[in-house]
Amino acid sequence: MxxxxxxxxxxxxxxxxxxxxxxxxxxxxxxxxxxxxxxxxxxxxxxxxxxxxxxxxxxxxxxxxxxATFEWYGRKSHLTVGGGKTICAPSYGPIYLLEDGYYHKIDRKRYTDFAKLNASSKVLDVSNPNMLDFSFIPEPYSTNWAMATVLMMDEKPAIGMVDGKKSAxxxxxxxxxxxxxxxxxxxxxxxxxxxxxxxxxxxxxxxxxxxxxxxxxxxxxxxxxxxxxxxxxxxxxxxxxxxxxxxxxxxxxxxxxxxxxxxxxxxxxxxxxxxxxxxxxxxxxxxxxxxxxxxxxxxPVRTGGSSCDAKQVDMQAGIESYATMYATIQSGADLMVHSCGSLESDSSVSFDKFIYDEEILQMVQRVNRGFEVSEETLLYDCFLEAGPGGQFLTLSDDNMEDSLCCYREDYLITRIANHVSHGTWEEHGRKMITDVTKEMWMKRLEDYQMPEITSEQKEVLAKYVPMELLFTEEDR
Structure with a gap:
């Protein structure tokens, strides 16, 4: 269905x-x-x-x-545009980043940290040098620096730069x-x-x-x-x-x-x-x-995103982002930009909202997938074994395996949304959603490893951006 x-x-x-x-x-x-x-x-x-x-x-x-369709190639993979799957892309052009409740202009560390989250995301399909707007790189090199940095840090197919003839x-x-x-x-x-x-x-x-x-x-x-x-x-x-x-x-x-x-x-x-x-x-x-x-x-069609007008990672952000993502994916759009992290009419982003949007996106994809109705998924033998008034936690091996197999297929196991009682929640430290998301994005940044690039690839990038601007220990 x-x-x-x-x-x-x-x-x-x-x-x-x-x-x-x-x-x-x-x-x-x-x-x-x-x-x-x-x-x-x-x-x-x-x-x-x-x-x-x-x-x-x-x-x-x-x-x-x-x-009607075309292939879009990255370093090690490619995507079919117009093939029936909504391709999810990062934010495009925000000039502020919300962190710990306060807004900041984009600096080099925040840019590269966001690139790491994009690169390590299991729901984003492409990379984007325009994911954040910045002014910390000298003007002659800024657009090429962004393109080179994303090629270096993310192996997914890339969105390109469009700031005029030379930039393109x-x-x-x-x-x-x-x-x-x-x-x-x-x-x-x-x-x-x-x-x-x-x-x-x-x-x-x-x-x-x-x-x-x-x-x-x-x-x-x-x-x-x-x-x-x-x-x-x-x-x-x-x-x-x-x-x-x-x-x-x-x-x-x-x-x-x-x-x-x-x-x-x-x-x-x-x-x-x-x-x-x-x-x-x-x-x-x-x-x-x-x-x-x-x-x-x-x-093929581009639209949508986790778009909202909220200024914090709050109820407004969740409601509006779910609605806009749902409309995009349910409609069958082929490319969704601003997939994760967007705030304040796409002019700002948040690490915390990025992480939660990944889960919201998985929920919307799950709803869109529907579920199978067949003799196998009706699990009739499980009802016969348990009988009226029975339970399904201690079935025989074969029936238990069938039940669990269907459960794994039908149910999305969320990592952030809290499904326990308030008592259990209190026992575990009364963590707010942003406490959970912050732990997750900080761990993602800590675990990120830059993909290996060849000396020939370094030479390619060096034609456009001085090497001292590209490779730093901080970025790694």
Whole structure:
């Protein structure tokens, strides 16, 4: 038995598509980049200054060359994007870290500690040099330092850097040379669109570099209802659909067949304060709709996360994060960014919430998996042996083994959630959730071991970042 999920009516999706095509042809999209504008003009697109107009035919032609699935390679493994599993990725861009109840700017130790948690996580599937925003590395080396550090510390497939042409090109070439893989996607990049309908110069340049190299992009607008788009969720989806499809058309224009993902990471908004409301009920609807829209075009989809507006690891954080993760995974989204640790509308993270989010994520995955009903799982022989009013702790060997085998399959054994009585809890020190999570993340950091890298791989990284910035005993 599994929960059935069918979010959107086709008539609703058809209507959004119809008005998206009108908006692309009549209103257009800004691409603030001379190089990509020249490419559009060369390919026969109508332009007016920085505005590009697209037709439904342009969209249909682009979609024909988009792969429905693709492989994403890391140092020792690869993932199938669009293969039915939600790939879980770390946070993206927080500038603060909550520790022991107080907020801190990101320093080198906090960055590398977070990289260690990401690398050692059993629920995160990819690595991300953008997991935290920082300013402690000199500007000429900062993005390359982050890329090199993550390649060095984490063997999982990587998200890439997108801070303009050089940053994107360096990120791609560094990863290809580090892995020794040149003919497959090794980096997947976030191409962010500003609503309404505006691609910055840096995003245009990054999109060109990734598409040209046959690397993947997840095109993602992030709107706020009533501020950067009109006030309805339907109008948010209309704008986001235009924004995402236009980037996908651009990527296929640069390189037909380049792997792309349909992304929406937009938010509700509390107009009383002019702030996003990422942990709202509406956020659940937006994440669910994102998957429905991407599936409408037969594209793999990025959305979701453990998103919340909470400022501490508290009840609000747990409720909102479970809701947004549940919507993402139950919808069948293919990539979930901000999977663990996010606080304060994704602008902050927490070691403690990271650890608890891992468990919440496992719980959501468990719910999504459902359970099997068969003659074997009904365990009828166990009932015959125990009889009416019996118990099932001392069954005969075969029946006990069958019962325990089914139990192990059906039940998730949690490490953090407390299932004992208050008396037992008090006897064991009255530990709060954050006491437990702190013990766990500190042990994870203590046990972390950096993967071995070859001298050739060190030489690759040294082309981009001075060695004295890369390798320190503190990082190890």
């Amino acid at each position: 599994r929960l059935k999920y069918d979010f959107a009516d086709k008539k609703e999706l058809d209507l959004i598509h119809e008005y998206s095509m009108k908006m692309m042809e009549e209103n257009g999209i800004i691409f603030a980049c001379d190089e990509i504008l020249e490419m559009f003009r060369t390919h026969g697109f109508r332009t007016d200054g920085q505005i590009v107009y697209m037709t439904e035919k342009d969209v249909r032609e682009a979609l024909k060359s988009c792969p 090109a360096d990120s791609i070439k560094m990863t290809q040379d580090f892995y020794g893989i040149y003919d497959k996607p090794v980096v997947n990049s976030l191409i962010s669109v500003a609503s309404p309908c505006h691609y910055s110069t840096a995003m245009c340049e990054a999109l060109i570099e990734y598409a040209k190299a046959g690397q993947a992009v997840f095109v993602t607008p992030s709107s706020m209802s009533g501020m950067t788009v009109p006030g309805s969720i339907a109008s948010l989806l209309l704008s986001n659909n235009v924004e995402t499809l236009s980037g996908i058309v651009a990527a296929q224009m640069v390189n037909p067949g380049a792997p792309v993902m349909y992304g929406i990471q937009s938010h509700g908004c509390d107009l009383r304060f002019g702030t996003p409301s990422i942990g709202s009920a509406e956020q659940v609807l937006i994440f669910s709709a994102a998957k429905a829209m991407g599936s409408y075009y037969n594209l």
